[in-house]
Amino acid sequence: MADKPINSLDVDSIPEQNGTAKRAKAYSDMLIHHASIVSEKEYQKFLLERLEKDNGYIIRKASNFDRYFAIDREMLFKFLNDTQPETMDYLRKIYKADLEETIVNFINAETTKVRGSLIEVLKHGIELSNQKLELMYTKPATTFNPKLTKKYNQNIFSVMEEVWASDKERVDVVIFLNGLAIMSFELKCNAAGQSYQDAIYQFRIDRSPKTRLNYV
Numbered sequence: 001m002a003d004k005p006i007n008s009l010d011v012d013s014i015p016e017q018n019g020t021a022k023r024a025k026a027y028s029d030m031l032i033h034h035a036s037i038v039s040e041k042e043y044q045k046f047l048l049e050r051l052e053k054d055n056g057y058i059i060r061k062a063s064n065f066d067r068y069f070a071i072d073r074e075m076l077f078k079f080l081n082d083t084q085p086e087t088m089d090y091l092r093k094i095y096k097a098d099l100e101e102t103i104v105n106f107i108n109a110e111t112t113k114v115r116g117s118l119i120e121v122l123k124h125g126i127e128l129s130n131q132k133l134e135l136m137y138t139k140p141a142t143t144f145n146p147k148l149t150k151k152y153n154q155n156i157f158s159v160m161e162e163v164w165a166s167d168k169e170r171v172d173v174v175i176f177l178n179g180l181a182i183m184s185f186e187l188k189c190n191a192a193g194q195s196y197q198d199a200i201y202q203f204r205i206d207r208s209p210k211t212r213l214n215y216v
Contacts, residue, residue, distance in 0.1 A: 040189045044161055044172055047187070051159050057175075058158040065163050065174070065181075069108050070212040073100065075156050076179025080133060083154050087131050094129055102128065107135070107180070112215065118180065136178055165213040169206075174213065181213055 051057035064072045077100060081088050088099075095102050106126055111118045125134040136155055140148040158176045163184075165171055173185040186202050188194035207214050 040172070040187050040194075043189050044187050047173065048159060048161060051157075051175075056157065058156065060158045060160045060176075062160045062163045065160055066104075067165060068212055069104055070181040070215070071104065071107075072158060072160070072176050072179040072181075073104065074179070075158055075176060076104075079135075079154065079156050079178040083137070083151055084133060087133060091128055091131055091133075103133070108212075118182065122177065122180065122182075135180065163213070165211040166208065169208060169211060169214075171213065184213060 048059055052059050060072055066073055092099050110116050110121045122136045125132055137151040139152050143149055156178050160174050163171045163174045171184045172187045174181050175183040186199040188198045
């Protein structure tokens with residue numbers, strides 16, 4: 001039997017466990033109702049709305065971006081203090097007022113060192129004064145351990161628009177995990193005669209690999 005277009009499917013007849021088709025249909029409907037999107041700015045607004053309303057992202061102001069370390073400090077330390085308060089209290093007694101700066105610099109050093117990467121730092125965390133700090137929590141294989149599930153749900157996804165990576169470079173959208181920038185986007189609108197190829201070209205030619213954000 002030939003496949004039907006997603007917008008012609010009777011999604012109510014699809015088994016409940018197959019949520020992918022239903023989500024695709026829902027987004028198709030939303031895009032149809034937003035057919036008036038004819039500019040990059042409107043597309044950008046639509047994207048942020050969907051991230052916030054459908055996926056629980058926190059929309060942050062670009063003024064919160066630390067371009068030298070590609071982080072949102074407030075979100076980073078909210079995550080650390082909420083999920084690992086005892087470890088943070090212990091480290092605060094050692095480093096006192098320098099704790100936050102010490103953590104930020106340590107994360108940056110581990111990320112930018114030879115054979116280092118943000119992915120590795122996120123996966124394995126960091127260690128200060130024999131104390132382990134997790135920078136994210138992966139999804140548990142089961143829901144049998146409520147503590148692990150709670151920690152996973154405390155991950156903070158956030159997004160900023162119009163982020164200045166340097167004095168000369170402004171990026172359309174940046175996504176963060178627990179305050180650490182993990183993705184950046186240049187949005188292009190087909191109605192304006194642009195495509196994803198223009199975004200790729202912009203990253204290859206116009207973006208400096210020397211900025212901390214683009215290094216990620």
